[in-house]
Amino acid sequence: MSRITVSEERCKGCLLCTQVCPVEIIRQSERINQHGYKVAEVPAEDMEKCTGCASCATICPDVAIEVWRGKKPKKSA
Amino acid sequence: MSKANTTVAPSGEELVFTRPASLVDRPTHYCPGCHHGIAHRLVAELLDEMGVIENTIAVASIGCSVFLYNYIDADGVESPHGRAPAVATGVKRARPDKFVFTYQGDGDLASIGMAEIIHAANRGERISVVFINNTVYGMTGGQMAPTTLIGQKTTTCPAGRCLEREGAPIRMAEIIAHLGGTAFCARGSLDSVKNIRQAKKYMRQAFEVQAKGFGFGFVELLSGCPTNWRMTPVAANKRIADEMIPYFPLGVYRDVVADGTCGSMVAGGE
Ligand SMILES: Cc1ncc(C[n+]2csc(CCOP(=O)(O)OP(=O)(O)O)c2C)c(N)n1
Ligand code: SF4
Ligand code: SF4
Numbered sequence: 511m512s513r514i515t516v517s518e519e520r521c522k523g524c525l526l527c528t529q530v531c532p533v534e535i536i537r538q539s540e541r542i543n544q545h546g547y548k549v550a551e552v553p554a555e556d557m558e559k560c561t562g563c564a565s566c567a568t569i570c571p572d573v574a575i576e577v578w579r580g581k582k583p584k585k586s587a
Numbered sequence: 588m589s590k591a592n593t594t595v596a597p598s599g600e601e602l603v604f605t606r607p608a609s610l611v612d613r614p615t616h617y618c619p620g621c622h623h624g625i626a627h628r629l630v631a632e633l634l635d636e637m638g639v640i641e642n643t644i645a646v647a648s649i650g651c652s653v654f655l656y657n658y659i660d661a662d663g664v665e666s667p668h669g670r671a672p673a674v675a676t677g678v679k680r681a682r683p684d685k686f687v688f689t690y691q692g693d694g695d696l697a698s699i700g701m702a703e704i705i706h707a708a709n710r711g712e713r714i715s716v717v718f719i720n721n722t723v724y725g726m727t728g729g730q731m732a733p734t735t736l737i738g739q740k741t742t743t744c745p746a747g748r749c750l751e752r753e754g755a756p757i758r759m760a761e762i763i764a765h766l767g768g769t770a771f772c773a774r775g776s777l778d779s780v781k782n783i784r785q786a787k788k789y790m791r792q793a794f795e796v797q798a799k800g801f802g803f804g805f806v807e808l809l810s811g812c813p814t815n816w817r818m819t820p821v822a823a824n825k826r827i828a829d830e831m832i833p834y835f836p837l838g839v840y841r842d843v844v845a846d847g848t849c850g851s852m853v854a855g856g857e
């Protein structure tokens with residue numbers, strides 16, 4: 511399983527990441543950071559859909575996104 | 588993606604994308620969706636990956652990227668108003684052991700500093716140039732630049748740029764490619780994931796021709812300025828794809844390594 515983290519200090523709410531996610535799990539949250547920007551988030555229940563492709567991090571102008579790629583879960587016999 | 592990607596969590600997860608070590612961890616002064624941030628990250632990743640960060644001298648320019656030295660953790664010189672290629676010439680000639688690059692906007696490079704960039708390329712200075720083409724003078728409020736598209740409204744051409752009055756938008760990559768000292772010249776774009784990845788490859792080549800002593804390296808990056816275009820960042824990226832790329836085609840315009848002519852460009856070569 512892969513996942514991303516969004517730095518709420520760095521995010522400027524530009525929403526470019528929301529446009530490039532192949533599984534469309536990134537959205538604007540209702541949280542406003544100290545600079546006044548509404549930050550991006552992945553709802554907890556959607557994170558498992560993340561493929562770890564890093565498209566969101568590649569397009570983020572503020573390097574607010576980190577991407578963790580997990581080991582493929584072993585199929586139970 | 589940064590090479591600093593070997594962090595593995597106890598869970599076995601691997602950190603595959605994070606801030607490059609040479610990109611200082613502080614908030615930037617750029618507007619939301621401004622592509623200067625992407626270009627800075629790519630520069631920092633390449634300096635890390637090429638292992639030259641400790642040996643780099645950055646020459647910054649005027650424009651929104653004037654504070655480049657606050658973000659890239661290298662030594663730097665500030666050279667406003669288009670003079671960066673002239674200052675970089677002096678830096679590189681005094682310290683040929685250093686990796687020297689300039690980072691310039693289109694107002695800075697294609698208008699104020701047109702003479703400096705042309706002659707540095709023509710002389711084949713062993714420097715690399717990162718050229719941010721966002722079709723306006725961003726820092727000063729969105730005045731017309733030499734790169735402003737026909738019909739594009741700016742504060743100094745409120746009815747839209749007019750071909751008869753102001754001439755055609757200047758295509759810098761095409762001009763630089765034809766100068767004798769240019770070893771690598773390409774135009775990339777920062778509007779999509781695919782184009783960002785390709786732009787980084789072009790930047791690497793523009794950096795490597797300097798590192799290998801072949802000559803002048805130039806990379807133009809089509810970039811968004813949502814604030815002065817009066818658009819959302821998402822709409823600005825669409826404008827790059829729909830309006831800028833058709834006029835400013837992406838690709839490699841000169842590559843002496845691929846041409847096999849690089850031997851003749853090394854001092855003392857054939
Ligand atoms: C001698 C002089 N001329 C002009 C200016 C105003 N000035 C400040 S930044 C700039 C150019 C900004 O445009 P660009 O190089 O395209 O950078 P951007 O902000 O778009 O990245 C100019 C002309 C100045 N400060 N001093
Ligand atoms: S890494 Fe890929 S799949 Fe995961 S959130 Fe980012 S864009 Fe979506
Ligand atoms: S691209 Fe970056 S700054 Fe923009 S909304 Fe996404 S996380 Fe925030």
Ligand code: SF4
Pocket residue numbers: 616617618620621622623651721725726811812813814815
């Ligand atoms: S004015 Fe334009 S170039 Fe300058 S920081 Fe804002 S979006 Fe970027």
Ligand SMILES: [Mg+2]
Pocket residue numbers: 650692693694719720721722723724725732
């Ligand atoms: Mg500009």
